[in-house]
Amino acid sequence: MLLAVDAGNTNVVFALVDNGAIRARWRIATDPRRTADEYAVWLNQLLMLEGFAMADVDAVIIATVVPRALHNLEVLASKYFKVTPLIAGQAPVEWGIALDVAEPASVGADRVVNAIAAHHxxxxxxxxxxxxxxxxxxxxxxxxAYKGGIIAPGINLSLDALVSAAAKLPRIAIAAPEDRSVIGRTTEAQMQIGVFWGYVAMIEGLVARMRAEIGRPVRVISTGGLAVLFDAHTDIFDAIAPDLTIQGLALMHGRI
Structure with a gap:
């Protein structure tokens, strides 16, 4: 079976993939200091809970936007799974799609892998x-072909910045307001409206601008942990694909 690893800025996602089907998935907070031994202890326990063993893994593929995390993940693959890991974007698993942007080398691995899976x-x-x-x-x-895009602060990052910069504002949960009113009666309600409906408005506004610039019919695919939350409050998404990055890694592995 394939162990697909998506090392992001916040979490590292591990997924066990068997003939294209995701059999199990786990996530752990990203910490470049985490050693291969620590990963192995954690993964071994989780594999056993799902009825698998480390010996069931015969291939590893990694995509990362955290260069400092890569070494320990490579050691994990070679030391504990006895395989040489494949690194997305490096031989023999080059992207295989055109990166039609000014600086192709600067595009995050997760974004290219998502593009590969979405097109498939x-x-x-x-x-x-x-x-x-x-x-x-x-x-x-x-x-x-990957044509470019937009990078905006994540909603958690935006909320953290707001709370850390304003001493009297409380920390609130990211959730849809109880009603669709955008006139809050309390500080917490006003923050929730600003964060949640403000984010929905940003998504809808940017997608509208992108559609107009592309000038052809466009489908909008959403992925990531909060996709389902926003999907319930906007009709902007045509499909939700929560495992898009893992699916892209599995497709890349399947090419070799």
Missing amino acids: LYTGDLIVIDFGTATTFDVVDYSG
């Missing part, structure tokens, strides 16, 4: 929105 799963021009540490909007054209 959906037809036509696409906008892929990934709700992570940052919220990214990526344009993939009908041929599968």
Whole structure:
């Protein structure tokens, strides 16, 4: 089986993939100081809870936007799974799609992997929105080429910045307000409206601008932990694909 690893700025996601089907997935907070031994102890226990063993893994593929985390993940693969890990974007698993942007080398691995998976799963021009540490909007054209996009602060990052910069504002949970009113009667309600409906308005506004610039019918695909939350309060998404990055890694592994 394949162990697909998506090392993001906030979490590292591990997924066990068998013939394209995701059998189990786990996440742990990203910490570049975490050693291969620590990963191995944690993963071994989780594998056993799901009825698997480390010996069941015969391949590892990694995508990361945290360069300092890569070494320990490579050691994990070689020391504990006895395999040489594949690194997304490096031989023999090059991207295989055109990166039609000014600085191709600067595009995050997760965004390219998402583009690969989205083009495989959906037809036509696409906008892929990934709700992570940052919220990214990526344009993939009908041929599968990555055309560029937008990077915006993630909603958690925005809320953290607001609370840390304003001494009297309380920390609130990210959730939809109880009603659709945008005139809050308490400080907490006003913050929730600003964070939640403000974010919905940003998503809808940016997608509208991107659609107008593309000039052709576009499908909007959403991924990331908060995709489902926003989907209930806007009709902007055509599909929710929570495992898009893992699916992209599995597709890349399947090419070799």
